Amino acid sequence: MSQPLLFADPLAAADALTFAGRAAPLGDGAVRLRAADGVLVMTSAPLAPRGLMDSTPLVLGMRALAVDPELVCDLVVEASTLQASTDDARAVILPDTALAPSWAGISPPRGSWVESETIAAATLATRAQWGIAAVAEGVPKDAGEDAVRATRAAVWGVPDADLHGLPLGVSFAAYALGFIAGEENAVVRTSGPWTRLTLARGHVIVRGPARSGLTEVRVTGTAR
Numbered sequence: 713m714s715q716p717l718l719f720a721d722p723l724a725a726a727d728a729l730t731f732a733g734r735a736a737p738l739g740d741g742a743v744r745l746r747a748a749d750g751v752l753v754m755t756s757a758p759l760a761p762r763g764l765m766d767s768t769p770l771v772l773g774m775r776a777l778a779v780d781p782e783l784v785c786d787l788v789v790e791a792s793t794l795q796a797s798t799d800d801a802r803a804v805i806l807p808d809t810a811l812a813p814s815w816a817g818i819s820p821p822r823g824s825w826v827e828s829e830t831i832a833a834a835t836l837a838t839r840a841q842w843g844i845a846a847v848a849e850g851v852p853k854d855a856g857e858d859a860v861r862a863t864r865a866a867v868w869g870v871p872d873a874d875l876h877g878l879p880l881g882v883s884f885a886a887y888a889l890g891f892i893a894g895e896e897n898a899v900v901r902t903s904g905p906w907t908r909l910t911l912a913r914g915h916v917i918v919r920g921p922a923r924s925g926l927t928e929v930r931v932t933g934t935a936r
Contacts (some may be wrong), residue, residue, distance in 0.1 A: 715806045717745070717752065717785075720778035722801035728754060729796060731775050731914075738773075743791040744816045750781035756791065758885040759868055760815040764868045768865040769879040773889040775914040788816045800903060820852050820917050828876075830897040833886075833911065835874055840887035843867050843880050846876060876900065878918060882909055885916045909911075919936040 719725040733744050735756035744755040758770040788811045797803035851865040868881030875882060878900075886892050891913040898909040898916075909916040 714808055716797055716800070716803040717747070717806060718783065718800070719752075719802050719804065720750075720780075722778070724777045725796070725802050725804050727775070728752070728777055728891045729794060731756075731889070732791040732794045735773065738885075738888055740813055741791055742787045742788050742811050742813050742816070743794070744786075747779050747783045750778060750783075752777045752779040752783070755816075756889070757813070757815040758888055759864075759881045760813075761865075762861070766861065766865060767869050769869045769880065769881050770818065770848050770862065770919045771868075771881045771885045772815070772820070772917040773885045773914060774890070774917060775889075788813060818919070820908070820919070823903075825901040825903045825908060827899060828902050829900045831875055831900060831909065833892045833894065833896050833898060836883040836886045836898060836909075837892050839872060839874055839880060840883040840892075843884055862890040878907060878909075879920065882907075882916050882918050886911065886914075889914060889916075893914065 717728070719728065732743055733742070733753050738758040739760055740757065741811075742756065746755070748755045753774060753776050755774045757770065757772055759768050761768045761770060770869060789807050789809075790811065793807035795805045797805050816852055846867045847864055850867065851860055855863075868884055869879050871877045872880045872883070886898070886909065891911045893913060896912055898911050901908045901910065905919055907918050
């Protein structure tokens with residue numbers, strides 16, 4: 713039997729469905745739901761690598777909402793399967809089955825974030841639109857899935873000077889998930905290999921940058 717997620721009010725429930733609707737066509741279409749202490753964290757992966765040779769950056773979109781304080785859960789479902797309850801406007805109905813995507817097993821740190829700089833929301837929007845056009849132009853006609861993924865990785869994985877060297881994919885995630893609104897600045901924070909962009913509507917988190925190519929040769933052993 714399907715179980716409900718009970719939110720603090722109908723607006724929070726509608727917000728959750730909006731996030732799920734935007735996440736559904738992105739990446740693998742999955743959304744992770746983690747609830748504890750009255751807070752539900754919804755996470756999707758608009759961009760994620762598939763396999764060791766895939767250079768696509770891991771870019772997560774995250775939104776936090778108030779829920780029933782007694783609710784404790786951690787599961788991944790298809791975003792498109794979340795449904796509004798017909799009995800309670802504060803509730804969202806979960807599907808009967810869960811998923812297990814590899815990206816969901818990688819959790820960003822919860823603390824030790826250090827603020828570094830800001831990026832204008834307008835810059836994120838501009839760079840996202842440029843990247844979307846570049847992907848559309850770069851994908852050959854009748855291209856297979858591998859060719860499409862290679863083109864997307866080549867565009868979204870490139871460090872962008874306008875984004876302080878972050879992969880261009882962070883702008884795509886913020887734009888596609890509807891996090892960009894108004895003339896705000898995204899606050900950039902780092903924790904180890906992770907970087908988080910915080911906007912009023914949500915967070916974009918990226919791990920990396922990934923090291924590619926040959927690494928520097930190191931001398932080992934005792935010098936003679």
